[in-house]
Amino acid sequence: MVIVMNIDATVEEIAAVNRRLEEMDFKNQVIHGVKKIVIGAVGDALNNNALKELAQMPGVEKIVPIMKPFKLVSREAQAESSVVKVGDVRIGGQELVVVAGPCAVENREQIMAAALAAKNAGANMIRGGAFKPRTSPYSFQGLEKEGLQMLKEASRAVNLPTVTEVIDEHSLNLSLNYVDMLQIGARNMQNFRLLKAVGQTDKPVLLKRGMSATIEEWLMAAEYIMSEGNQQVILCERGIRTFETYTRNTLDLSAIPVVKRLSHLPVIVDPSHGTGDRQLVAPMSLAAIAAGADGLILEMHPQPSKAVSDGAQSLTPEGFNNLMRQLTILAPAVQRSIPKIQGGLEYV
Structure with a gap:
């Protein structure tokens, strides 16, 4: 109640x-x-x-009284939409938020180049994975602490806040000292021990929808975090698993207005994982904003052909810059604004 x-x-x-x-x-x-x-x-x-x-x-x-199983997350608990602050960035407000960067931090030169490209194109935040839960145990698993240190260095260089995925309590405890927002990935959406652990921190949490999760299961995962005291939760639609084979996942854009009706939490969209295809990222990004999303989280790599993970769905810096220009045209049509393109910074 x-x-x-x-x-x-x-x-x-x-x-x-x-x-x-x-x-x-x-x-x-x-x-x-x-x-x-x-x-x-x-x-x-x-x-x-x-x-x-x-x-x-x-x-x-x-x-x-609140009849829904998710209590703190619901519109009944809070009628107005929440705004979550990550550093100086406000997610859920009038301004659209764009997070960009590589799937994984590979080396200093790569993450610095990606951060500068993100900043110059007008991104609000940078992303980079240091802990990578992969389908194959033989795939690149991330640089862990070294990757977090590189991500923090890039953050300072471009003055943008960061987000990285945590996969267990060890990675969580390490990440707290290096990043501004914690990400719970699709595979861990129902890792209730981890949800409780991030709920006991004072860091904003980006909660991705599970690959086969219903909207209610997704909101109940957010409830786990909020019930531990952390109200700084952002939901992320990243596609669900269906029988379709032409895309990596099926990006459920209908979930955006549904969740907005049920919950006061901000919602952003990940069209990179939602489609798995670089050519589909821009149109699905525009569609997500038109559907009411508060922002986007995008994979962008300085050289996608050399990426150790998710190269096929990663935008080039040029492609990301073009998308940001398209968003500046769309944003006013949906009563939103987008950061101005920066330009001018160079890699040192």
Whole structure:
């Protein structure tokens, strides 16, 4: 349930309601919305007398039961859309956010070149994998700590925040010192131990949809993170597995408006993994923004033909620059804005 506090409720009144809920064995979170302060409370249903007691406490406006299995994630818990800050970047606001970079950090020269290309084209953030969960145990598994150090160096060089995937608690603990946002990949969407662990950090979390996950399962994974206290969750649609063979996955763009209706969390789209085909990335990026996505996460490599992973779906710097130009044309049509193309930085 959600306890909606009066707009002029004091800190003491909010704390008192929180304490009473804890005495009733509820797990609570105070959610500061734009117009309202609410307390999300998860636990067993209360009888009428207990509900009446809470409703009559000073500062309480009303109590709203939440029938959906996902509580804190739902629009019932927070009517207005959330905005998640990653450094100076705001995800979920009026400005579209574009994250770009290679699937994997391979060496210093490669990640620096990718970061500069991303910055010059107008990207807000850079991505780069240091821990790579691969289908084959013989495939490149990532540079781990060395890769994180290179990613941080690139971040400082171009002054853009970073995101990287964590695959277990060891990689999580290492990454906390190097990146600005943590990514939970499709294979780990229902790794509940890992979800709880990132939920106990103060880092924003990018949660990718599992390859065969329903929308409800995806939102319940976000609920795991938020129930541990971390409200900085961004959802990422990255395609689901179907019988189609002409694309790597089937990019479910219908999920964007559905999730926007069900949840207050920001939603971004990964058309690189969603299609697996460089030629499809730009049209699906434009379609995702038209469908209401708050941003994109794209694979871009200085030399895709030499990439150790996902080269076929990685944009070239030129291709990424062209896409950013297309987005500047589309954004105003959907009442959004896009960062200005930077240009001018060179690799040193």
